[in-house]
Amino acid sequence: xxxxxxxxxxxxxxxxxxxxxxxxxxxxxxxxxxxxxxxxxxxxxxxxxxxxxxxxxxxxxxxxxxxxxxxxxxxxxxxxxxxxxxxxxxxxxxxxxxxxxxxxxxxxxxxxxxxxxxxxxxxxxxxxxxxxxxxxxxxxxxxxxxxxxxxxxxxxxxxxxxxxxxxxxxxxxxxxxxxxxxxxxxxxxxxxxxxxxxxxxxxxxxxxxxxxxxxxxxxxxxxxxxxxxxxxxxxxxxxxxxxxxxxxxxxxxxxxxxxxxxxxxxxxxxxxxxxxxxxxxxxxxxxxxxxxxxxxxxxxxxxxxxxxxxxxxxxxxxxxxxxxxxxxxxxxxxxxxxxxxxxxxxxxxxxxxxxxxxxxxxxxxxxxxxxxxxxxx
Ligand code: NAD
Ligand code: TYD
Numbered sequence: 263x264x265x266x267x268x269x270x271x272x273x274x275x276x277x278x279x280x281x282x283x284x285x286x287x288x289x290x291x292x293x294x295x296x297x298x299x300x301x302x303x304x305x306x307x308x309x310x311x312x313x314x315x316x317x318x319x320x321x322x323x324x325x326x327x328x329x330x331x332x333x334x335x336x337x338x339x340x341x342x343x344x345x346x347x348x349x350x351x352x353x354x355x356x357x358x359x360x361x362x363x364x365x366x367x368x369x370x371x372x373x374x375x376x377x378x379x380x381x382x383x384x385x386x387x388x389x390x391x392x393x394x395x396x397x398x399x400x401x402x403x404x405x406x407x408x409x410x411x412x413x414x415x416x417x418x419x420x421x422x423x424x425x426x427x428x429x430x431x432x433x434x435x436x437x438x439x440x441x442x443x444x445x446x447x448x449x450x451x452x453x454x455x456x457x458x459x460x461x462x463x464x465x466x467x468x469x470x471x472x473x474x475x476x477x478x479x480x481x482x483x484x485x486x487x488x489x490x491x492x493x494x495x496x497x498x499x500x501x502x503x504x505x506x507x508x509x510x511x512x513x514x515x516x517x518x519x520x521x522x523x524x525x526x527x528x529x530x531x532x533x534x535x536x537x538x539x540x541x542x543x544x545x546x547x548x549x550x551x552x553x554x555x556x557x558x559x560x561x562x563x564x565x566x567x568x569x570x571x572x573x574x575x576x577x578x579x580x581x582x583x584x585x586x587x588x589x590x591x592x593x594x595x596x597x598x599x600x601x602x603x604x605x606x607x608x609x610x611x612x613x614x615x616x617x618x619x620x621x622x623x624x625x626x627x628x629x630x631x632x633x634x635x636x637x638x639x
Contacts, residue, residue: 264290265336269323269371270345272296274480275394277306278518279342284310286522291315293336295329296345297322300628305619306479323367326374333378340390342525343371346452349483350398350445351635354577357444364448365455368393372459379465391456391467392525397510397537399450399471400433401440402580405508415588419512419538419598419605424550428508428541432586433471435533442578457531466530470520473537473585476605477514478612482624483632486606489548490613491620493555493566500639503575505545508582512538513605516598523594537585538598545570550603554610573639 266283270276271294284292296302298320310316317336321328323345332338346364347353353360372391379389410426439454441447459465476486489499520536528534548570553563590596600608613620624632 264339265293266290266340266342267293267295267332267336267338268342268344269295270302270343272298272302272304272306273344273348274301274306275475275514275517276344277479278477278514279344279521280307280316281310282518282522284313284316288315291317291336293332293338294318295321295323295332299347301348301481303479303623305622324362324370326370329370329374330377333374338375338378339388340392340525341371341375342392342394342521343368344394346449347445350443351483351576353443353445353448360444360448364445365451368452369455372455372465376459376463376465386464386466389466390525390530391459391465392521393453393456393467393469394521395453395469395471396446396449397433397471397473397535397583397585398443398446398580399439399441399453400437401442403429403431403433403582403584405429405506405582408506413539413541415539415586417539417591417597419516419540419600419602421601424542424546424602425540427584428543428582429584432584433535433537434586435535435589442580460531468524468528468530468532468534470524470534470536471585472517472520472535473510473512473583475514475517476511477609478616480514482620485544486547486551486609487613487620489551490555490610491624493552493569494559494614496566496569498571498636499548499569500571500573500636501545501548502573503579504572505543505548507544507579508541508584509544510537510539510541510584511547511602512536512540512598513600516600519599520590520596523596524590527594534590535585535587536590536596537587538602539585539587540598540602541582541584542602550606551610554606555614558610558614
């Protein structure tokens with residue numbers, strides 16, 4: 263029996279990782295440690311909450327004593343650390359919370375793992391601390407060709423007809439960190455702490471940096487679920503700046519599969535970049551989402567294009583993210599499983615089929631927050 267803590271398991275990506283591990287590894291005991299902030303939602307895990315190999319513990323990762331207690335109580339062998347504040351716009355308004363959770367929370371997890379594992383006779387043997395991070399730590403790539411060029415890489419995700427690369431440079435694991443937002447600065451700092459615990463104490467750590475995820479259960483402040491919900495209600499779609507920024511999109515279940523593979527087969531102290539070779543300008547993705555929602559709702563395709571509303575750009579808005587995940591593909595044989603059009607179709611259908619999930623989140627307090635964010639743009 264392996265006892266594995268997954269932090270942030272009630273959030274978007276964490277819930278997919280918890281579901282995958284609980285279902286795939288009945289011999290493991292998965293302990294989901296989550297504070298249930300605005301972004302944590304136990305409804306994301308309804309289908310597995312009664313499984314015998316699953317335990318939920320409501321706790322703040324910054325609360326070192328409680329975390330230490332969890333390590334001892336469950337005799338923890340491994341950590342997959344996802345808990346974080348994750349939204350760039352919130353980090354611009356409230357950087358302190360991001361430093362507290364992402365930096366101090368990660369440090370608290372590391373220190374508890376270290377103090378607990380050091381007391382065991384086997385010490386680090388069979389242990390693993392896997393930290394989930396973002397490609398945003400690398401900063402922004404230039405958009406050298408706004409029209410797009412033939413990409414140098416082809417994967418299943420990127421072989422769709424819309425796929426283009428918007429520059430010849432990509433994020434590789436050896437790039438220097440140049441974070442721009444308080445969110446990415448805090449994530450960068452947490453990555454450094456994880457590597458420091460390997461280099462200083464010999465803790466068996468792994469870090470991965472992934473591109474933008476999309477799929478079911480994403481909190482609707484992020485681009486894709488927010489826009490699906492706004493199109494459904496015929497509310498304005500706030501496009502930041504000119505909508506020309508480029509992101510590299512990966513279906514969340516492909517990220518969860520990569521995490522499973524790397525947790526079990528990745529090399530200690532290594533970093534792996536995870537991405538889809540699937541670059542899209544925001545405005546192009548928004549048009550695909552509008553057409554898809556319209557079609558599924560039985561509206562004329564493109565009828566809701568008039569909801570597009572250009573608003574003040576995000577401060578320090580990174581121009582382009584594009585991951586080179588060649589190392590992961592070559593060393594561990596991972597690649598995305600879905601073409602983007604399939605992933606978007608699945609995603610839109612999921613949100614439209616699960617309107618109660620969405621309405622539950624977007625009513626009440628969150629609605630007021632969103633209206634005030636929108637009004638300030
Ligand atoms: P999310 O905001 O949907 O979920 C975060 C979860 O962490 C929530 O359940 C929340 O309750 C929990 N949490 C927050 N603060 C906590 C605390 N102090 N103690 C315990 N739990 C706490 O985030 P997500 O999009 O699922 O991202 C998960 C991780 O993956 C983050 O570390 C993020 O940086 C990273 N990441 C996200 C993306 C993406 O596109 N969403 C891409 C690459 C990496
Ligand atoms: P987001 O989902 O916040 O992810 P990230 O900032 O981590 O990349 O945003 C994705 C892109 O969409 C980003 O370039 C900002 C842009 N965006 C908008 O244009 N309008 C919006 O309302 C949101 C939330 C994002």
